[in-house]
Amino acid sequence: MKPLYRLLIVDDEIHVVEGLIFDLNGEKLNISEVFTAYTVKMAKEVFEKFPVDILLCDIQMPQGSGLELLAWVKENYPATETILITSHADFHYAKEALELGSLDYLLKPVPVAELEKAIEKAKSKISQTSQFNQYHKLWTQHHPLIVERFWLDLLQHTIPAKDSAIRTIIKERNLPYSERMKFLPVLVSVHRWQKDLNVRDRKILEYALKNSADELIFGDSHSGSIVPLERSRMLLVLVLQPGEDGIPEPLRTSCQAYIESCRRYFYCDISCYIGSAAYAHELPGVYGRLTALERNNVAFDNKVFLLQGDIRTSEPIKLPDMELWAVMLKKGAKDTIVREASDYLERLVKSNCVDAALLQKLYVDFQQMVYSLLNQQGIHAYRLFGDPLSAELSTDATRSVFDLIAWMKHTVYKALEQTEAESVVDKVKKYISHHLDQDELSRDGIAAQTFLNPDYLSRIFKRETGFSISDYVLQERIRIAKELLAKTEMAISQVAESVGYSNFSHFTNIFKKHAGLSPMDYRHRNQDAHASRSGEHTSR
Incomplete structure (x- = not known):
């Protein structure tokens, strides 16, 4: 779909305005609206109410000239393209019009072909400007990511640390650097978070740390980039001023203020490691020394460290006994x-x-x-x-x-x-007691739950109880089953499940083998005996 354009015609002669409107083929030229004005004042009112893409304006008018209007439009509505028309072929007018940014200069009466050609020229200029503005907007939005990618590629050796390679990449990616610029890297590392954070909350706080570093460390005095790294770390790359080789005086103070802010508001212990001035191709080496300094800082939190001041004693260390x-x-x-x-x-x-x-x-x-x-x-x-x-x-x-x-x-x-806490055997007995209702209660399973070696467990259990683990489990199952059969009204199938037998027939066979009676007979005999004892107690 072709874009549509809005045209404003300004001339103090009404018949000229009407003639231009008559000559214009709006559909052919993709003109959606045509506004008219007869004075500079009226033209300004149109601009203030409606967007205007193309201005077609007479130069000589009694209440203000077209050149004055052109200057005002370029200052307030620079996206509008202007075509000036006049009855006099005066070079002075033409020169001034072009200096003020007029796209074209036409003489009255304007032939239709010339008018259409001038309007097409204005439309083309508007289209080019629009494309450029769109490209510039996208470039501006993505430029920080392009710069960040450049530093990451350099640190990860995707880009060779050579002058020639870096110079080529800077040109290809249109980066705001030159080969003679010097940079100062500052590694920022979170040692620990002061409270438990889920992934989302940590990402939010890392974003806040980045914004805070931009405000407190970069401020207005230095330009630079912030490159996020893994494990809650980031690298600040400061661009040094020409002739500046050392660490800027306020930087250490700014880093300390940043650390205090992070500790207070972002729930973390953090340190800053300030490197040394380096050209772009030297930065990977300085970064490597900074990470070594960070790795070996195992004693201090919330502190600023200087790469040049890293002095550690070389005395032999006696390990503890x-x-x-x-x-x-x-x-x-x-x-x-x-x-x-x-x-x-x-x-x-x-x-x-x-x-x-x-x-x-x-x-x-x-x-x-x-x-x-x-x-x-x-x-x-x-x-x-x-x-x-x-x-x-x-x-x-x-x-x-x-x-x-x-x-x-x-x-x-x-x-x-x-x-x-307790002996191994006591632990095993407790575990068996709490899990008798499970079908699978094997030696290996018990050993795994108590963190013990199965063979070791079997030896000490047999030594202290006289039973193997499997025999002890069986003995306990029969003992509990007898208790439930004699003292409760639970269905025999429920008793079987309670002691780890899901198969009723298997439970019956096992019980009879070890108790000498079927579960039903055992219940009757023991409940009759219990009733008989209760009757004797009552008669007394």
Whole structure:
């Protein structure tokens, strides 16, 4: 469908206006509306009431010239294309009209072909401008994403870190950078959220963190881009001013204010890692050093770190005596172990000699100590610590001192709860008692539910009770069935289901084999005996 255009004709001579309207073929030229005005004032009133695409205006009018109107239109309605007409072939008029932005300049009387040609020219210009405006709007909307994609591609080495490759990409993507610009990267990392968040709420807060960084860190003094990264992190790429090589004076203060704002309003502990000035091709290297600095910051939250000021002691570190801790663990001294671990890590933090590698060593040694104790008692560690909370704490354990202590405490307490609460045999007996109504009550199933090795469980159960697990389960089922048959009016089929037999015939055969009577005979004999005892008691 072709676009339609609105035309305004302005001339102080009414017959000229009427003649132009008569000559115009509105359908052929796709003109939907034609407005008329006889003075500059009337023309301005039309503009204020209706949109006008093309203005056809006389230059010489008694109450204000067409040139004055043209200047006013270009200032207030720049999208309108103007064609001026006049009775005098004056070069001065033509020159001024073109300088003011008139699209064409026609002499009266205007031949129809020339008029149509001028209107077609105006329509073409409007179409080109419209396409350009649409492209510019789309480009403006998507430009931040294009810039963000550029930095991500560079950091992920999709774009080679070479001057020539970067220069080509900048040109192809029409990016606002030059090869001699310098940038300052700032890595922002959320260490932890202060409350539980679902995925939607976390995304909302991450968006708020980005907007807040734009306002508090970039502000008005520096231009730059914010590149979202994985795991609640983002990279701020500041564009440095020419000749600016160091860290801008207010930046550290702005980052600290941003950290305080995030802690107060966005429920998170966060840190900022400020890099060093670099050309675009040098940025991946600086970013790699920033991520190493972030990874090794396992001791501090809500702080600003400078890449150039990263000084860590190189003194050898003595690891704790895990054998001593193992003795404490066997004795159940869980609070002492957690206190010892916390004190040890606190000393390392004060001496500035703790990093991610050290936390990894402590994590592995501590885990080995706990798992060794569990193995001695036949407890499957992967079952005991297979719950979501244990898995989450284990994953985060080496991220920080805080997280490692939280994992140590959880691990020690959960392990000792399993070994101290009651004997293994008591646990198994309790489990069997609570699940007698289940058809499948096997040795392996019981072992899985109590986190124990099946063979280990069988040995200690037989040693302490004199029964195998399967014999004990059968004995308990028959014992409970006898109780229900003798003391309740439950249907025999219900009694069978209550002790784990869905097949009535199978229950009857098993019961008769071990009790010497069928369930029905057992009920009659025991209920008669119970009635007889009750009668004797009453007669007394």
